[in-house]
Amino acid sequence: MTTHTELHNLQSAFPLANGVRMPWLGLGVFKVPEGDEAANAVKEAVRLGYRSIDTAAIYDNEMSVGTGIREALAETGLARESLFVTSKVWNADLGYEETLAAYETSLRKLGLDYLDLYLIHWPVAGKYKAAWSALEKLYAEGRVKAIGVSNFHVHHLEDLLQAATVAPMVDQVELHPRLQQPELRAYAAKRGIRIEAWSPLMQGELLDDPTLTAIARRHGRSVAQVILRWDLELGVATIPKSTRTHRIAENADVFDFSLTEEDHRQIAAMDRGLRVGPDPDNFNF
Template sequence: MTTHNEIQNLQSAFPLANGVRMPWLGLGVFKVPEGAEAGNAVKEAIRQGYRSIDTAAIYDNETSVGVGIREALAETGLAREALFVTSKAWNADLGYEETLAAYETSLRKLGLDYLDLYLIHWPVAGKYKDAWRALERLYADGRVRAIGVSNFHVHHLDDLLQTATVVPMVDQVELHPRLQQPELRAYAAERGIRIEAWSPLMQGGLLDDPTLTAIAGRHGKSVAQVILRWDLEIGVATIPKSTRAQRIAENADVFGFSLTKEDHRLIAAMDLGRRVGPDPDNFDF
């Protein structure tokens, strides 16, 4: 369990295995279309104090995310180094040369000189080891501050670690109260791999859950705030998606309270291994 002192505000961060500090909470932009909506969401989040922004090549909004970043930096006076920007290599671009080229494409679209974190988006069989060699090359050359994977099960990580020279620093996976991934979390903790949750609110599917509603009522918080606080307290970074200023602010308001042991017990009992996204073992790559 992380403590209240470790996660006090939106600038609170934790060290990855190489010492690079990654914010606990960030903004995700999955399914936010290219254009003003994506750029404005990023700009609003940074204005409100967010420092972590997560996108991916397949989201097809890296250009707008980059515009939002540049406008926010100009408006706030923040340095680029204050932000933690993540993108991901898509399945069609996995392979040594292909992934190196994909990284350059993402940088060009974002208008950045480097990324803070670059991930392999899905564990495509026969491709992710060559893609990982490319990420290791980018990391060794100082082109990216940290590297990791997304949607990797324990067996994918086991396989990758047979040949990897750098252990992935992050595994970004679907994780929420109905899919808590205890085996993966324990495996990752033993190897210094940090877990980051995508779809932490189960794409809105948990917002009316009676157990979470009751917990939220006791704390005077929303269900979304309870879930995001739970993520942080179990040691999981999280990137809720929103494009509305009010919701972006609500998602960030999770630092002034703590869940009780009974809250954690009740949430732990909710785990059904239920996904809203694809299973990495049964994904049509």
């Protein structure tokens, strides 16, 4: 569990294995189309205090995310170094030279000189080790602050670690009360790999859940806030996606209350191993 003293506000961050500090809570932009919607969401998030922005090549919105970042920095006077920007290499670009080229493309679209975190998006069999070598090169050259993976099960991590010189610092996975991944979380904790949750709200499917609704009512909070607070208290970073200013603000307002042990017991009992996204052991893209 994360100690409550570590969770002061939206700028609260934790150290990765290499000492780089990563914010606990960030903005995700999955399925937000290129254009003003994505740029404005990023700009509003930074204005509200967010410091972590997560995108990916396959989201096809890196240009707009970059626009939002630049406009936010100009309006707030913040330095680029105050933000933690993540992107991911897509499956079609997994390979040593291909991944190096994909990184340059992402930087160009974002209009940035470096990324804070670069991830392998999916564990494509026979390809992710070569891609990881490329990430290690980028990291060794100081062109990215931290490297990691996404959607890797324990066996994928074990396979990668056999060949890796640098261990992944982050594993970004689907994680929510219906898919709590205790084995993966325990494995990652032992090896200094931080878990980050995508789809923490199960793409909205949990917002009417009676258990969570009752917990939210007791705390005078929304179900979304309860779930995000649960992530943080588990020691899991999280990147809820929203483009509406009031939702972006609501999602950030989770640093002034705490869940009880009974709340945690009730949420733990909700785990069903249910996914809204693909199974990393069974995908064909």
